[in-house]
Amino acid sequence: MTRSVTVLTNPAAGNGHAPEAAAAAIARLRDLGVEVTEIEGESAAEALALARKAVAEGTDALVAAGGDGLISIAWQALAQTGIPLGIIPGGTGNDHARLFHIPVDDPSAAADVIARGTVETIDLGRITQPDSGEDGFTRWFGTVLSSGFDSLVTDRANRLRWPRGPMRYNVAMIVELAQLRPIPYRIVLDDQQIELDAAMVTVGNGTSYGGGMLITPNAEVTDGLLDITVITAGSRLRLVRLFPTVYKGTHVELDEVQTFRSRRVRLEAPDITAYADGERTAPLPIDIEAVVGAGRVIVGAPIS
Structure with missing residues (x-):
């Protein structure tokens, strides 16, 4: 039984749905006798500072009430501390919630899990980042790191002022498809080095991103390995036809898709930015490593 939690909220998540979900879950937690401390940052930096302060002062769990972006902030505070993450889904994708069997549309049920x-x-x-030194850049993620076509779409969508909502990503995808070009990648794995032209390269600790797209369908969060999905360069039409198969995870059976497993990965490609847990992370080159046991999470059902 969880005795006390700190709930981190994001009023902008889920098109404003997060505060409603958080309020319902917090009321349920208090009804169940759980002591709740609420924190809310005006920016990502403030939210991270508050989360780190809560972790340092001690709490049974840090609960992210929002989407995967807020969970990304929580991971930066929680990684390797031993304090678990709790999830109250309130975003648009909620891929962490799906991965850990948290009810997505019922905040009271999510509170029961916590x-x-x-x-x-x-x-x-x-x-x-290579050569950044011991005090250099470090970011943690729980689900998926993307690079290539999908990250270019996200880059463009973030620059667009119109339209609002999900349609913005559709417009960005159309524009990027029109400008589709092979991206020269260098991928360094534990046991091999690969150089090829690709449309996108995705590294999964978990299985999905983008609200249930099973881009690394066979990834396991307890095996000490990262799953890498490489979609090789091809025509626009072939790329468009591939995307529906990603929701079932069957794209990995196609000829234009290669998959690998490795504990460590280095990605190099010109003018490409990586996104992790849906958040802009860093320009390539980057090094990615699976860190065994670095996270703890309150789950709705066994994950292994």
């Missing part, structure tokens, strides 16, 4: 306090230890992905 109060029950069934914790599992998982791997996290750690991103660093």
